[in-house]
Structures are given as C-alpha cells and as structure tokens.
Amino acid sequence: MPIVLLIIVxxxxxxxxxxxxxxxxxxxxxxxxxxxxxxxGGLLLRFLLMLTGLAFGFVGALLGAVAVIWIWQRYSGRS
Structure with a gap:
C-alpha cells in the first residue's frame, strides 16, 4: 500500500x-x-511526516519534485 500512496502523492x-x-x-x-x-522529499522530511501527518508528506513531495525539476533544467539544458 505505501507504494500506491507514493505514486498517487x-x-x-x-x-x-x-x-x-x-x-x-x-x-x-x-x-x-x-x-x-x-x-x-520523503527522505528529507521523514521526521516531520511522523510528527505531523500526511500534509507534510505532500509538502515534502512537492519540494522534492521542484528540486528535481530545477536540477533537470539546470544540467540538461532544457527550459
């Protein structure tokens, strides 16, 4: 079940x-x-996820996705 939740989030x-x-x-x-x-984001914010619940899981996923996009744009030459 955590894998399905990871994909959805x-x-x-x-x-x-x-x-x-x-x-x-x-x-x-x-x-x-x-x-x-x-x-x-899950690795970086795992402690906060345990303390505050799913809302921080989504925030962590969002911040992680923004970081991935930034790294991808920075090093692949795409915009």
Missing part, C-alpha cells in the same frame, strides 16, 4: 510542481518527476 506533487515551475511535460514524465520528488 507523487503524481499530484509532480503535477503541481510542473505547473509552479512552468514546465510542460507529458504525463509519464510528470509522474516520474513527482515520484522522484516524493522519494527525495
């Missing part, structure tokens, strides 16, 4: 992050960005 975070960063990607890329961001 990651997809939502990827969608919001791509809109915030004004990045136009297809659906699989958006989901991949969101899931990668959820992994990164």
């Amino acid at each position: 990651g997809a939502a975070a990827g969608f919001v992050a791509t809109r915030l960063m004004d990045l136009h990607t297809d659906v699989p890329t958006t989901i991949a960005i969101g899931v990668a961001g959820a992994l990164i």
